[in-house]
Amino acid sequence: MDKFTVLDLLQLDLKEHDALNLKCMAARTGLVREITLPEIDRPGLALSGFFENFAFQRIQVLGRGENAYLKKLENEGKVDTIERILSHEIPCCIFTFNINPTESFFKIAEKSKCPILQTDLPSSEFSARVMRVLSNIFAPNQTIHGVFVEVFGVGVLIKGESGVGKSEIALELIERGHRLVADDAINIRCVSGNYLIGKGASVVISHHMEIRGLGIINITHLFGVGSIRDEKKLELVVQLEEWDSKKVYDRIGSEELTDILGIKVPYVIIPVRPGRNIPIIIETAAMNERLKRMGYDSAKEFSSNVMNWLETKSARAYFLEEKHTFR
Amino acid sequence: MVECYVIIKNRAGIHARPAALLVQTATQFTSKVYIEKDSERINGKSIMGVISLGATYHTKLRIIAEGEDEKQAIAALARLFDNKFQEE
Numbered sequence: 064m065d066k067f068t069v070l071d072l073l074q075l076d077l078k079e080h081d082a083l084n085l086k087c088m089a090a091r092t093g094l095v096r097e098i099t100l101p102e103i104d105r106p107g108l109a110l111s112g113f114f115e116n117f118a119f120q121r122i123q124v125l126g127r128g129e130n131a132y133l134k135k136l137e138n139e140g141k142v143d144t145i146e147r148i149l150s151h152e153i154p155c156c157i158f159t160f161n162i163n164p165t166e167s168f169f170k171i172a173e174k175s176k177c178p179i180l181q182t183d184l185p186s187s188e189f190s191a192r193v194m195r196v197l198s199n200i201f202a203p204n205q206t207i208h209g210v211f212v213e214v215f216g217v218g219v220l221i222k223g224e225s226g227v228g229k230s231e232i233a234l235e236l237i238e239r240g241h242r243l244v245a246d247d248a249i250n251i252r253c254v255s256g257n258y259l260i261g262k263g264a265s266v267v268i269s270h271h272m273e274i275r276g277l278g279i280i281n282i283t284h285l286f287g288v289g290s291i292r293d294e295k296k297l298e299l300v301v302q303l304e305e306w307d308s309k310k311v312y313d314r315i316g317s318e319e320l321t322d323i324l325g326i327k328v329p330y331v332i333i334p335v336r337p338g339r340n341i342p343i344i345i346e347t348a349a350m351n352e353r354l355k356r357m358g359y360d361s362a363k364e365f366s367s368n369v370m371n372w373l374e375t376k377s378a379r380a381y382f383l384e385e386k387h388t389f390r
Numbered sequence: 391m392v393e394c395y396v397i398i399k400n401r402a403g404i405h406a407r408p409a410a411l412l413v414q415t416a417t418q419f420t421s422k423v424y425i426e427k428d429s430e431r432i433n434g435k436s437i438m439g440v441i442s443l444g445a446t447y448h449t450k451l452r453i454i455a456e457g458e459d460e461k462q463a464i465a466a467l468a469r470l471f472d473n474k475f476q477e478e
Contacts (some may be wrong), residue, residue, distance in 0.1 A: 366407070
């Protein structure tokens with residue numbers, strides 16, 4: 064990942080309940096400072112002069128309490144603790160509740176090039192949002208080649224060699240009312256270590272597709288805004304392969320999993336052959352996946368029904384028709 | 391045409407997993423494969439067909455193969471029955 068600077072944080076395109084509403088108040092030259100940790104710190108103890116374990120690498124969030132203390136310090140003419148705090152390489156100080164810091168704090172910040180940001184959000188709400196935003200940014204991620212679509216609400220990543228027809232299959236799925244998340248380069252990130260979110264590696268190109276013979280097409284314009292979405296939880300990986308008559312394909316429905324960033328994702332291999340309607344197979348795979356999540360596994364249920372049936376039959380044969388058993 | 395008789399030696403009978411194994415083995419050959427139980431005859435390359443036989447422990451089946459590699463096909467299938475479908 065590239066360096067993530069304070070400027071990047073300011074320029075993030077976040078909407079509604081994710082918005083941080085940040086603006087820069089002072090020390091613009093310091094906006095190039097890098098944010099290295101997805102955590103925040105309330106510098107209460109540092110303000111009171113206790114610097115042991117001061118987490119200066121983190122973003123410092125200052126609310127009403129901290130600001131009141133700053134005012135007290137200014138009135139008493141004790142600005143040396145502020146100087147000491149800002150002498151650390153702090154990524155930035157953020158004031159919540161639209162608080163304007165004291166004159167002395169501004170001056171020292173300008174001098175030490177520590178950017179001062181301001182937000183209208185309350186401290187606790189801002190902390191929650193910024194933690195969420197940063198944990199997304201710092202989440203382990205990986206770029207995978209494939210097409211990512213949402214089929215019946217299930218995030219399906221279609222993988223396969225180029226030329227196997229991924230884009231054409233995705234196009235047919237979109238035509239059938241499903242949604243495109245991204246084509247070609249999919250950025251997968253692991254959120255809080257337990258699930259995966261996929262989105263286009265680049266916002267500019269993600270809702271475009273390349274169809275051989277047509278060139279680049281814009282899915283949003285062609286199929287409408289209802290046929291796209293920005294990101295989606297990854298729940299199923301479909302691997303498309305040229306049909307190989309020697310290869311053994313799954314015939315009953317086993318539970319294969321593939322590993323992406325340490326998370327196990329259900330995985331199916333679908334052999335492609337002229338005349339096989341792959342989009343419908345993918346639709347069915349997605350629905351089957353949903354059924355499994357609801358606790359109904361077709362393959363397992365079928366298997367256990369057959370077992371029960373056979374058991375009943377052999378019990379009967381044993382008791383009633385001794386001649387059919389070869390003892 | 392080659393045929394042979396086999397007896398199911400695994401306790402569970404031919405349920406889903408052995409059926410899949412049997413069909414996978416059968417499809418490796420170009421010969422046509424049929425399995426007979428009493429008067430029922432099914433295509434040995436169809437999973438649902440094989441399961442629907444409902445072949446239980448100690449059932450006697452007749453396997454028939456017809457085609458270029460019929461001998462190898464029969465041998466491979468008979469081996470599966472002997473190995474109890476890798477169960478037990």
